[in-house]
Amino acid sequence: MSDVYVLGVDMIKFGRFPERTVPDLGAEAALLALDDAGLNIGNMEAFYCGNLGQANAMVGQRILQEIGQTGIPVVNCSNACATGATAFREAWTSIKAGLYDVVLAVGVEQMGTGLLGGAGGGTGIPKEGLLGSGTMPAVFAEAGMEHARQYGTTFEQFAKISVKNHHHSTMNPKARYQIETPLDEVMNAEMISYPNTKLMCSVNVDGAAAAVLVSEKKAKELGMQRAVRIKASVMTSDPYQERDLVMPDVNSCTRKAAAEAYEMAGLDSNDIDLVELHDCFATAEMLHYENLGLCNEGEAGRLIDEGEVELGGRIPVNVSGGLLSKGHPLGATGIANIYEVCTHLRGEAGERQVDNARIGMTHVIGLGSACGIHILEKV
């Protein structure tokens, strides 16, 4: 089977664009990625489009109406916050299967404001604040407090993750914010759901990201100089856990995906030079240090305390600024983090460049749950 390469990849600067439309944002990212690959829509053989908010509204076809209607197959997909990674992986799968040589993947989202989450469902009366909380800050706080329960992880340690990611984002012009947030500011920000303060919650933004994926044959034909090899592409759902029904599980699906990704790539965590992981909340990032094998069990707090996950540290995590500061347009996130890793592997990340980056990992979680992991390698 052919290796699959990312030939072109880009994202728009994340922000608030209420005057624009979802297809418009997606089209902009698609054109950027096509330009990056030196190709046009006429070269694409298939298109995988990820979007959540308009999942029933043919977003992919509407993007083509803005950039070129060539009649290629379009697959629209939604998979919660793993939507972008799902579109990317479907594109990868189609090339792996030998169906196509050049394929486009786009992730795009326009977000509202306010808290995300479910209100408990069912009929009758609202369950929020009656049967606990279904808001995302609370759900991920409870997941983080499970770690606190096991290892004594502190509020301050969780807060340090937000300080780090906000610091990283000051070096990323495409992030929503470029603002330093010192520890006391993070800890004294409005408490949303203990231990997550407002600065420890991801930013609702509009955004889009896109990638052009090609077969090895096509990569050789078009030039390998800036191509990035996809060493592993893995998706999992959440295997049964006893507390599933009241505690959505982001751990076991990540652990399963990480194990499969390392095996597929023939690598282990020591080979990874940088990671973009799903920091939808500061509490979530803490869990994934261990879930992705970046440290031993129970050492996540130490990792953030000792700066190992900062730019310049042993294993930099979320040098883009992460969802906490770059922003989290749900359907775009899973391709935006692939853009980030590719940019480092190409040596084009400027001030935030991870030195000698050869291999990087991306990770997203869609609650419910879906996990997508990609391992990318400099050619």
Added chain:
Amino acid sequence: MSLPVVDYLKLPEGEDPYLEGHKCKECGSIFLGERNVCSNCFARDSIEPIKLNNTGKLYSYSIVFRSFPGIEVPYISAIVDLDGGGTVKGNLIDCEPDPEKINFDMPVEVVFDDALGRKDKDGNSYISYFFKPIS
């Protein structure tokens, strides 16, 4: 007459309310709500209703200071492992919303009361369950 807030809260006539689980006879997994197939061991026709215990231990929690519009805060969103099996989520009441006052594994009891005065569009009131520290 009040209605149960969720279908796994049972209000038998003339008896105390209780939470109902559905247990797989093959592997022992306990679920909330009816189901046909066990999602752990895939056994079919192996699920039977059981009465869950009214005592348990706090497994995890968050203190919610901002919720959806109109929801009164703060409150403690708690995940409780019931003695004898089953995990349920609800509000921890009669406990200060302060992490210093909340301890993992603190024993709690399940109590039943009116659902904070909430009524549905037909004016029906509801019975809910809450967790209360056992001192």
